[in-house]
Amino acid sequence: METKRIFNLIVLDASGSMYDIYQQALSGVNETIQTIRKGQEDHPELHQYLTLASFNAGENYLHRIYNASPITQVKDITPEDYRTTGCTALYDAMGDMISEMQQKASHEDAVLVTVITDGYENSSRRWSRMQIKSIVQELRQQGWTFNYIGANQDVDQVADGIGIANKMSFATTAEGTDRMFRRFSLSSSAFFNKVSSYMACEAPSELAEDLDFFIDEEEQES
Secondary structure (H helix, E strand, C coil), rough: CCCEEEEEEEEECCCHHHHHHHHHHHHHHHHHHHHHHHHHCCCEEEEEEEEEEEEECCCCCEEEEEEEEHHCCCCCCCCCCCCCCCCHHHHHHHHHHHHHHHHHCCCCCCEEEEEEEEECCCCCCCCHHHHHHHHHHHHHHHHCCEECCCCCCCCHHHHHHCCCCEEECCCCCCCHHHHHHHHHHHHHHHHCCCCCCCCCCCHHHHHHHHCCCCCCCHHHHH
16 A cells, blocks of 8 residues: 655744643644544555644753654543743744654655744744745745744734744634634645545655645534
8 A cells, every 4th residue: 555654843832832732722722732643543555644843932942742653552641731921933933843843754744733822923043934935935845834823913914024924813812812723723634635536646846736724614514
């Protein structure tokens, strides 16, 4: 049976402002992990891997919770794994984690990168917005899929500014955060279904160009 690897990279804000929706973020990430597990079960030809990194700012701003781990070895996260404090070094987190993923994924793999943040970049030291935009655009041409999920900001402007076409805004309330993660999980399931159906594509870019990642709950149910 032909197989294909899917690398799921989630870059999750762990700045102090996320404290207000902490429980929803924790349970939402676990819902996402469960969705990836289900994707592995439903499509055994897709070998799923998870890289999950939370970030804030400062010297030890990046916490790699999982690093290209087979989803069969991934457990739900706990409060020990995810703690919120500090500011938002978004560009550094994206740049570092995307660069690491480039060393793991081949041209034959599907790569799904999702950034979740409740505020604007304010603390990066090594990566600039234009550097992030350049690497995102380059990897989109190679077939990578990028998503930006944001709150308390102009999501369209921020996502466009770093080269990401798939974007979703959410309200930093318990209900709004739950709704966001539910939609993300539904969209992830649809993504896995599409990757499975496009297994015959020789060029990964053909797959990426055909994907509009975020779907509505009504669309999933129809």
